[in-house]
Amino acid sequence: MAVMIMLLHEELRISIEDVNDSLKQVILSDEDLPVDSTIAQHIINLVQAGGKRIRPMLVIVGSRFGVNDNDQNLVIRAATMLEYLHMASLIHDDIIDNSELRRGQATLHMTTDVPTAIHIANYMMARALEWVQVDVDVDIDSDKHKDEDLSQIATSASMITQLCIGEYQQLHNRFNFNITINQYLEKTKNKTALLMAHCLQAGALIAGADEATTQLLFEFGEALGMAFQIRDDVLDFTQSVEVIGKPAGADLMNGNVTLPVLFALENVEIAKQIRALNNESSPDQMNHIIQLIKESDALERTQLLSIQYLKTAEQIIDQLEKYQAHHDLHTLLQFFAK
Amino acid sequence: MDKKLITDMERMLQQEIEHDTFIKLNLNKQFILEMAALLQTYKITHTRKMAILGCYSLLYAAIRKHREVQLDDGSLALTRGILDGDYLFGLNIRLLIQQQEKALMQNLIPFYKKLQLNLIEGITLEVIIVQLFDHMKEYLKQHGSDYGGDDHVVA
Numbered sequence: 001m002a003v004m005i006m007l008l009h010e011e012l013r014i015s016i017e018d019v020n021d022s023l024k025q026v027i028l029s030d031e032d033l034p035v036d037s038t039i040a041q042h043i044i045n046l047v048q049a050g051g052k053r054i055r056p057m058l059v060i061v062g063s064r065f066g067v068n069d070n071d072q073n074l075v076i077r078a079a080t081m082l083e084y085l086h087m088a089s090l091i092h093d094d095i096i097d098n099s100e101l102r103r104g105q106a107t108l109h110m111t112t113d114v115p116t117a118i119h120i121a122n123y124m125m126a127r128a129l130e131w132v133q134v135d136v137d138v139d140i141d142s143d144k145h146k147d148e149d150l151s152q153i154a155t156s157a158s159m160i161t162q163l164c165i166g167e168y169q170q171l172h173n174r175f176n177f178n179i180t181i182n183q184y185l186e187k188t189k190n191k192t193a194l195l196m197a198h199c200l201q202a203g204a205l206i207a208g209a210d211e212a213t214t215q216l217l218f219e220f221g222e223a224l225g226m227a228f229q230i231r232d233d234v235l236d237f238t239q240s241v242e243v244i245g246k247p248a249g250a251d252l253m254n255g256n257v258t259l260p261v262l263f264a265l266e267n268v269e270i271a272k273q274i275r276a277l278n279n280e281s282s283p284d285q286m287n288h289i290i291q292l293i294k295e296s297d298a299l300e301r302t303q304l305l306s307i308q309y310l311k312t313a314e315q316i317i318d319q320l321e322k323y324q325a326h327h328d329l330h331t332l333l334q335f336f337a338k
Numbered sequence: 339m340d341k342k343l344i345t346d347m348e349r350m351l352q353q354e355i356e357h358d359t360f361i362k363l364n365l366n367k368q369f370i371l372e373m374a375a376l377l378q379t380y381k382i383t384h385t386r387k388m389a390i391l392g393c394y395s396l397l398y399a400a401i402r403k404h405r406e407v408q409l410d411d412g413s414l415a416l417t418r419g420i421l422d423g424d425y426l427f428g429l430n431i432r433l434l435i436q437q438q439e440k441a442l443m444q445n446l447i448p449f450y451k452k453l454q455l456n457l458i459e460g461i462t463l464e465v466i467i468v469q470l471f472d473h474m475k476e477y478l479k480q481h482g483s484d485y486g487g488d489d490h491v492v493a
Contacts, residue, residue: 032452039458092424096417118404118420119454125427126451133444154435154443160428161356164421168358171417 022080058199064325066207084128091121166191174255193225220316227309233258249290263298340374380482389437400426
């Protein structure tokens, strides 16, 4: 997995070290938080634990479709802020899902406690928003330009509400085996795809891309995000705890009805057993159902839908061929297709 | 006058809050009344007073939601508390942008950040609420005249 990640940022000619340095700088430059404080250390540890950094990469790739060359400072700032929102939302997700591990390491609330982890995530969101708005005029000549860019970055931050809506939709449908595929897709869009779309859009807008191009990049990001999350739902069934840091079928154990479950429900025999599950089902019952789903055609059908979204994304790239950076979109597409 | 401001603000927020959240704002009336009364001493348009009071109320509600989850052991209540707090904070940002309250945003976000550090340090919700009110009071004292009206009209 690590090799694939390295290849992606290298192929995109993005310095992941610069992104990580920027992520650390957000904390190290906060005058309200001593660098040697426990809170600062927790956050630095989170940054150092790594991550795919997909969202910052999307912001940077989006900026390559614009006409302004001098706004790299703002592009990196937007990329950093959006990654912080993502990281903070993962801390809250881990509490909600009662996850003990992320990327093989103890989750923040396991290291601290739930209240502290909630407030650290809140601090991270607020600090990133504060940081993105200070000292940005170093490389910018026009105040008006700067104001518009800052507004754009802030607008991206209001995406938090959409992420929450996806989580609410998931929460309201725990162990609800009657949800439709459209409801699942809507939740997936809110929870994952829209943030990725906004990342590409933010980069494009900061770099002064035209409206049509920005819209196409948004749609590309949405299609890519859908493919990413749907594939993630397959991996939840197929990968081991060593690889994804949580046991196979963890989503179902938490009551999250994902696409493989919806497809498996179309098999009458399996459906009967799935519908018997609830939040008091034993681990053995859960593991039995997870095995049935893995042995059915549900994972393959799910994978096919993920591929369909990738094809949609590919069609969008065709409309952006006049830009040199369209090659970067192909690189992203290939990464998600692996 | 204060009552109309509060009613209009509550209606505005309830319209903004998406149905999927099932959030019913249960604001501390005394707390909101005091801020509404303070706002009425400034010559600021009704719309902007609504926006300022709305953002103040959302921040208060977000902090309270996250603080209250700690008192409950139920996983569903914990989940709802976290989501509600996150959503209300996000809605606060959305409202600040919609209402073009850039100066207020640049002022409120760093303060919200400091409040989170205070909460980690164990400062009680009651003290945090007073700190939030005092901060808004100071903001209005410094920026109340920037809203196009006259200076502070009541001491």
